[in-house]
Amino acid sequence: MAPHRSHTMGRFLQVASVVLAAVTLGAQAGTVVDPAVLDACPGYTASNVKSSGGTLTASLKLAGKACNVFGNDIPSLNLQVVYETADRIHVKFTDASAARYEVPESVLPRPSSAHPVSPQSAAIKFEYKTSPFSFSIVRSATSEVLFSTASHPIIFEPQYLRVKTVLPADANIYGLGEHTNSFRLDPNNSTLTLWSRDAYGVPNGTNLYSNHPIYFEQRTTGTHGVMLLSSNGMDIKLTPEALEYNVIGGVLDFYFLAGSQTDPTQVAKQYAEIVGTPAEVPYWSFGLHQCRFGYQNYIDVANVITNYSAAGIPLETMWTDIDYMDRRRIFTVDPQYFPLPRMQEIVAYLHAHNQQYILMTDPAVGYLPGQGYGPFDRGEEAGIWLKNQNGSDHLGLVWPGVTVWPDWFNNDTQAYWSNEYAMFFSADTGIDIDGSWNDMVEPSSFCNLPCDDPFEQAVEQDLPPARTSAPPSPSQPIFDESAVSRRNKRDNLLTPPYWINNAAPGGNLSSKTAYTDTVHANGLYEYDTHNLYGTMMSIATRQAMLARRPGNRTLIITRSTFAGAGAHVGKWLGDNFSDWPHYRNSISGVLGMATIYQIPMVGADICGYADDTTETLCARWAMLGAFYPFMRNASAHNADTSISQEFYRWPLTTEAAKNALDMRYRLLDYIYTAFHQANTDGTPVVSPMWFKYPKDKTTYPIDLQWFYGDSILVSPVTEENSTSVSIYLPKDIFYDFETFTPVQGKGEYVQLDDVSFTQIPVHIKGGAVLPLRNQSQMTTAELRKTDFELVVAPGTDGSASGTLYVDDGIHIDQPAQTLVSMTFRHGTLSVSGSFDFATGVNVAGVKVLGSTRAPRGVLLNGKPVPQSHVQYNATTKVASVTVGLPFTHGFTLTVL
Ligand SMILES: *[C@@H]1O[C@H](CO)[C@@H](O)[C@H](O)[C@H]1NC(C)=O
Numbered sequence: 013m014a015p016h017r018s019h020t021m022g023r024f025l026q027v028a029s030v031v032l033a034a035v036t037l038g039a040q041a042g043t044v045v046d047p048a049v050l051d052a053c054p055g056y057t058a059s060n061v062k063s064s065g066g067t068l069t070a071s072l073k074l075a076g077k078a079c080n081v082f083g084n085d086i087p088s089l090n091l092q093v094v095y096e097t098a099d100r101i102h103v104k105f106t107d108a109s110a111a112r113y114e115v116p117e118s119v120l121p122r123p124s125s126a127h128p129v130s131p132q133s134a135a136i137k138f139e140y141k142t143s144p145f146s147f148s149i150v151r152s153a154t155s156e157v158l159f160s161t162a163s164h165p166i167i168f169e170p171q172y173l174r175v176k177t178v179l180p181a182d183a184n185i186y187g188l189g190e191h192t193n194s195f196r197l198d199p200n201n202s203t204l205t206l207w208s209r210d211a212y213g214v215p216n217g218t219n220l221y222s223n224h225p226i227y228f229e230q231r232t233t234g235t236h237g238v239m240l241l242s243s244n245g246m247d248i249k250l251t252p253e254a255l256e257y258n259v260i261g262g263v264l265d266f267y268f269l270a271g272s273q274t275d276p277t278q279v280a281k282q283y284a285e286i287v288g289t290p291a292e293v294p295y296w297s298f299g300l301h302q303c304r305f306g307y308q309n310y311i312d313v314a315n316v317i318t319n320y321s322a323a324g325i326p327l328e329t330m331w332t333d334i335d336y337m338d339r340r341r342i343f344t345v346d347p348q349y350f351p352l353p354r355m356q357e358i359v360a361y362l363h364a365h366n367q368q369y370i371l372m373t374d375p376a377v378g379y380l381p382g383q384g385y386g387p388f389d390r391g392e393e394a395g396i397w398l399k400n401q402n403g404s405d406h407l408g409l410v411w412p413g414v415t416v417w418p419d420w421f422n423n424d425t426q427a428y429w430s431n432e433y434a435m436f437f438s439a440d441t442g443i444d445i446d447g448s449w450n451d452m453v454e455p456s457s458f459c460n461l462p463c464d465d466p467f468e469q470a471v472e473q474d475l476p477p478a479r480t481s482a483p484p485s486p487s488q489p490i491f492d493e494s495a496v497s498r499r500n501k502r503d504n505l506l507t508p509p510y511w512i513n514n515a516a517p518g519g520n521l522s523s524k525t526a527y528t529d530t531v532h533a534n535g536l537y538e539y540d541t542h543n544l545y546g547t548m549m550s551i552a553t554r555q556a557m558l559a560r561r562p563g564n565r566t567l568i569i570t571r572s573t574f575a576g577a578g579a580h581v582g583k584w585l586g587d588n589f590s591d592w593p594h595y596r597n598s599i600s601g602v603l604g605m606a607t608i609y610q611i612p613m614v615g616a617d618i619c620g621y622a623d624d625t626t627e628t629l630c631a632r633w634a635m636l637g638a639f640y641p642f643m644r645n646a647s648a649h650n651a652d653t654s655i656s657q658e659f660y661r662w663p664l665t666t667e668a669a670k671n672a673l674d675m676r677y678r679l680l681d682y683i684y685t686a687f688h689q690a691n692t693d694g695t696p697v698v699s700p701m702w703f704k705y706p707k708d709k710t711t712y713p714i715d716l717q718w719f720y721g722d723s724i725l726v727s728p729v730t731e732e733n734s735t736s737v738s739i740y741l742p743k744d745i746f747y748d749f750e751t752f753t754p755v756q757g758k759g760e761y762v763q764l765d766d767v768s769f770t771q772i773p774v775h776i777k778g779g780a781v782l783p784l785r786n787q788s789q790m791t792t793a794e795l796r797k798t799d800f801e802l803v804v805a806p807g808t809d810g811s812a813s814g815t816l817y818v819d820d821g822i823h824i825d826q827p828a829q830t831l832v833s834m835t836f837r838h839g840t841l842s843v844s845g846s847f848d849f850a851t852g853v854n855v856a857g858v859k860v861l862g863s864t865r866a867p868r869g870v871l872l873n874g875k876p877v878p879q880s881h882v883q884y885n886a887t888t889k890v891a892s893v894t895v896g897l898p899f900t901h902g903f904t905l906t907v908l
Pocket residue numbers: 181182198199200252
């Protein structure tokens with residue numbers, strides 16, 4: 013959702029220059045330091061090294077005169093190294109004399125380190141030198157150095173930690189998001205800043221909403237991964253042959269992942285062992301979603317639903333932005349524009365047509381004491397708001413005006429949140445939503461620094477009126493002793509000496525968000541936990557949604573995520589623009605989330621959120637977006653910033669959307685199976701080309717083509733007005749998805765011409781058996797009643813394989829599952845597995861692609877198939893067999 017219109021540069025600059033008496037919240041750009049100064053720091057010397065089995069501990073003492081660059085060097089550190097699995101080494105540096113902040117286990121539970129493996133059996137090794145101390149991670153099989161601090165001392169100060177590793181020249185580094193950089197990061201000159209930010213317009217080269225301190229490095233000799241488990245603000249810099257972490261708090265907590273010498277998928281799975289595999293979502297989640305900020309009233313919403321139906325475009329889920337709320341207060345409806353009975357009618361209509369409804373819920377709660385606003389009163393009563401250090405509620409400025417924020421670390425917040433969801437979204441008396449959308453979760457605030465009078469700023473910014481002099485709540489003590497005793501004496505929580513390169517106005521950590529000196533119920537500061545806020549809301553929302561419909565899966569889409577968020581929610585890529593750069597960079601955005609960060613339920617706002625889209629951009633984007641795992645058309649205001657852009661608005665876009673949805677829906681069980689696999693072991697649902705061709709260097713920088721599932725290669729047109737595209741096809745056999753004609757890849761770029769505005773080039777990678785539904789439908793419920801068609805696309809060796817997973821698409825625990833394996837070898841397709849979930853449909857037919865001649869006959873379970881059931885197309889080289897078997901057991905089919 014768009015920021016408020018006061019987001020103007022003029023105001024930022026004006027406010028940024030104001031200086032507070034007590035604390036300076038002025039403007040400052042990211043800190044730049046001479047690398048020579050940092051490299052002159054003394055580093056540490058290791059002593060008392062104890063090594064036993066897969067565990068090593070050591071004491072580190074400062075090795076010389078402290079350099080005190082951004083505070084005093086911490087004199088002694090503890091090092092602990094654990095070979096947690098054969099593929100994962102955990103390396104952790106802590107302050108030997110004081111506890112420091114670490115990401116709480118309640119937010120990200122750690123994998124077990126209770127059963128270390130022997131270094132001899134590990135795929136990577138930890139090697140070290142004692143004086144000056146340095147360490148490397150080395151691949152056992154090749155002795156290749158994957159990570160090494162040898163040339164650069166470790167710096168460990170209260171609010172500044174630095175680790176710098178050498179890299180190969182022109183290294184292939186991916187991850188460290190969220191950002192809009194190319195998928196392969198520029199290894200010579202990149203700064204990645206991790207600090208959650210309401211990054212309107214999703215600009216280039218700045219910190220964005222989410223924080224994922226993990227990278228994968230690809231070499232022709234293998235793929236490995238490195239995670240720095242920290243939620244503190246940080247800059248990660250890539251300079252020629254080096255990668256440098258600059259972190260403003262916490263500890264140094266590294267996980268090194270061996271990955272694999274041959275299969276990049278392994279590193280993704282190993283990362284999933286740390287952060288968890290993605291949550292499964294309902295089957296309907298993969299249908300088309302429609303959303304906009306600016307639907308005027310319930311009639312508008314109802315018209316969109318029926319207009320989609322009239323246009324024959326399969327709308328699966330309708331969404332409504334904050335427009336439905338009464339004065340933009342969460343858990344309310346506007347009694348005139350979106351009255352409850354009408355909202356209930358919309359839900360009933362959607363449900364009766366096998367469609368779903370999703371509403372937005374922001375975290376900020378209107379600060380409205382004594383005004384009968386239940387969500388505020390109940391939260392105040394429970395005492396669950398994020399607090400200033402003196403124990404008073406921390407006030408922000410969001411859509412309803414002055415607000416408070418739920419403190420997800422408070423033990424009573426989950427009960428509060430679940431109760432609000434249960435009441436407002438009650439199936440009986442409220443709005444019976446099917447999924448939830450969380451926005452402004454960074455947490456985002458409209459308050460300009462210094463935010464000492466949010467009431468005044470609410471008036472200036474015309475945010476829905478709130479009382480300007482609020483009476484203190486009787487339940488709130490003047491002095492909260494426990495809060496006073498927690499008052500920070502340790503750090504400068506507002507303006508640390510090292511400034512990360514935060515792009516928020518003025519660069520201040522607290523700019524446009526909650527102050528970083530606010531304190532959580534468990535004593536943690538927002539300074540350390542800011543990057544977790546959105547993810548913690550995700551966890552709470554998921555619990556609240558699961559409590560509403562016990563046992564059922566749900567769909568939750570949020571904006572700000574941290575490592576591990578995918579185990580709870582999905583993510584949209586934020587408030588983009590309707591332009592071609594955002595169309596293009598959405599692909600690397602999706603790859604980052606889905607391939608690296610384990611958040612596969614991801615997509616960008618199709619046709620663009622802000623500004624006006626065009627018929628051809630929207631047509632191209634409908635087709636590109638059909639191959640995002642999460643497909644949602646979404647835009648901003650009618651009046652303010654954007655024209656209407658539902659797919660039915662233009663003939664070209666209608667046709668493009670229908671064509672793309674036809675492909676998407678036929679492939680729905682294929683991607684659902686991929687999602688189930690991801691939930692099982694972290695196998696990415698979409699991946700870059702180099703995942704499938706790791707030895708082919710040409711694929712390393714490609715981020716305008718990608719694999720949807722294991723074997724669908726998507727290669728959209730990427731330039732405005734163009735009807736051609738140059739696509740890379742590795743040395744392999746592919747099949748055009750439209751006609752199933754074979755296309756031999758030569759390890760070269762190929763120019764495709766005459767790609768109309770309603771077409772997107774899609775290829776099947778040879779070696780796959782695809783379980784397609786044989787006809788698209790208007791809803792996923794109808795789709796589930798449609799027969800399958802198995803498409804065999806043999807690889808260069810003539811064989812192919814695939815899997816199909818089917819369940820009821822609704823429940824978390826599935827008592828009956830159908831899991832089918834399909835293999836094709838020497839002309840025989842063997843289908844076998846468990847068929848416990850009754851699909852109720854048939855295998856209508858089988859197509860064998862790349863058949864060089866007409867079949868001489870076909871045997872089904874060893875018996876000849878009538879010749880009338882076999883067809884051969886010599887132009888496309890497709891042999892088609894009508895099967896018509898109920899999909900309740902396996903079979904074999906041999907093409908002679
Ligand atoms: C990085 O610098 C190296 C050495 O100058 C150069 O070969 C390489 O092409 C550069 N990489 C990129 C992505 O610009």
